Amino acid sequence: MSKLPGDSIESRVLAIEENIKDSDTWRRLEQVCNVAPETDPAQLSRDEEFWSLIARSIYEPEGPFLNLNHGSINTMPIPVIRAQEAYTRLCNELPGYWFFEGFNTHREKLREKLAALLRTNPEEVSIQRNTSSAMETAIFGIPLSAGDEVILSKQDYPTLVYAWKQREIYDGVKLKWVDVPLPSEDDGELIQPYLEAITEKTRVIQVMEMFNWNGQIVPAEKLRDKIDNDDIALLVDGAHIPGQLPVNLEKAKYTYWGASLHKWISGPVGTGVLSVRKDWISRTKPLFGASDPKSDNIRKYENFGIHNTPKDLALHTAIDLFNLIGEENKRQRLHYLKNYALERLTEIKKVQIKTSLKPQYSCALGMFSIEDIPSEVVGHILFDQHKIYNVAPVWGGLDGVRISPNIYHGTADMDRLVEAVNKIAKA
Template sequence: LQVQQAFTLDRTLINLNNGGVSPSPRVVQEAMRRYLDYSNTAPAYTMWQILEPEIEAVRRRLAASFGCDPEEMAITRNASEALETVQLGIPLERGDEVLTTTQDYPRMLTTWHQRERREGIVVREITFPVPPPSQDDLAERIERAITPKTKVIHVCHITNLTGQIFPIKRIVQRARARGIEVIVDGAHAYAHFPFTRDDLDCDYYGTSLHKWLLAPHGTGFLYVRKAKIASVWPLMAAPPEMNGNIRKFEEIGTHPAANHNAIAEALTFHEGIGAERKAARLRYLFQRWAKRLEHLPRVRILTPYDPAQSCGLASIAIDGMDPNKLVAYLWDTHRIIVTPIVHKEFSCVRVTPNVYTTVAEIDRFGDVMEEVLRKGLPT
């Protein structure tokens, strides 16, 4: 109850699209306002001289949470900025291959395809079923697709479409043995379910903090293993003396200190709940609605129940029903927010509760979905 009341929410609606962006708890909003108000008293001094250096404390806390050296942690504005820094900064030559999947995030695929058009690299996208038979199947599909020209593998830690968790450590270690770089898209993973860098053994990891950490909107981080920093060009120019410094990836010009300093309050809130407890709650909410609906006609749950393969983000497909029309009906008639997924390989509705979501709200979603499945959408 204390967690549910820690947010400034509109409870006349049911927000089950926390995968896009989540609300921050009141304490995070208050911290951000406090920093912003202080910045505006004399920004050339208060923001640049006082608040900006405090990013180092945030860096240390994020690094401790992720399990890396603070000198490997860059604070960014979102996962896209973090990942594109590496995608566009890793040296590649014409003909080099990048291996990814058709279910990776569209913006990241667009980044690779732009580089393909501009520099002549080759982007190869593999498919996999939803849900897959196992994590081993996912790893084997990637391993079978590797060629002598493969230089980079780009893979989601957890997909944004169905919430499928990938076996990152196996993929990374098999690729490293063949001299292949692996970039991990962790936009939906960090603070969603517990793990550390050592559980992944990755060299590059980008995430957003305004999803599952509940940090201010427009915050993220980029992890780069220390030995790799010097070989990656920053997205925006940095002086040569910063070549081996993780802060070169933060050289973006003037930006508010309030956003990144308030990350510290979000970390405190997250740690107060506890990562294991939070993940257990999110899995419970997912399975509460999914197991209620899975046996109904035409329903397919596209997300595995295995806790090694999923957490709170999940998707439901209803054969013969347009997800866009279903999503519009849920909002227009019942003020329930979910996400339509229309992919070239499948269509579904994505459901993403968060820690503030009540059991009553999940059950209301289940009630409405049962009614839709029984009566159909109104014409």
């Protein structure tokens, strides 16, 4: 990184942004992406040369391991790494400023950028560290009394389940568990369990907009439309949505919505967001102390101590990079790669696919299993013998190997996975 000009704090930040976008790496990406607006995203998703150029432009070589677990944490592109490094050096010159006043000064620009990404009002956007942080802020802040009912599924994310069980223990709320059929290609089948569980005592419905286990997309907006009681809060786990699917929170009007930005936006590790509908902010208490906990100011949810300012500043770069590649281009490519792998896995005897191939029900995440072989064993063999990194979750009745490729992968990488699974199935 070249020496940054200027003496003012603001000029230093602007200089870092300019240096990143004047770099050879960024310019190469711009040249590659110039062809994208003229090409149909579905057609572009199958263009191996285009995506290979993207990979070489902004990603470092993967090395001996094939990383098919981007669902947990995405690989950061080179410009995001360089931005975080530059901001870390800058903040280290004056840490007392940057981790207090500096964050307060620059977080409003980030809030506006996040609001644009999520298509919502900046005054409903809270900067968080991850989905669990965002969702648990809502879970522990929702006003509930003993006997109030909360509907959630047996397949919900573990940390959120544990949080609700704490409220059950300490506050006496009643948890009503539903079983969501996974996978499914029927909207009614996906939302009906929640609707059938509603009673006059229901106060909260928690739903995963995309199940992290097998990538199942749930039509959360259709569920919202079916709830005819304004006193029921709809808490939506959108952990995997940004970067995979278009987001329009202004239209969705969920009560609460939380997501991670170190997944499919490829932001720095430890970046997330919470959205709270404006009319619910004043009645939802903050998780950490705030000077006015009953206010309708979304910023009251951000008082969790020192923020990691360099990663928050570098998130700007990640969002700009995502926008440059194109929301629909990325969605189509991720869906194509996952389907490419699963379609070929279906041809292997004993392999069972546990994810829909339809775009309205899945995107980047896929799950499979091999008959008579525990998925955990399959996962270990893939990693130890074939150097393919994956996860093999067992939770809520699901048991399988999850794959989640990235845009820098190619069909040859998916062929490598298929070949390895074929060997395991035949062994």
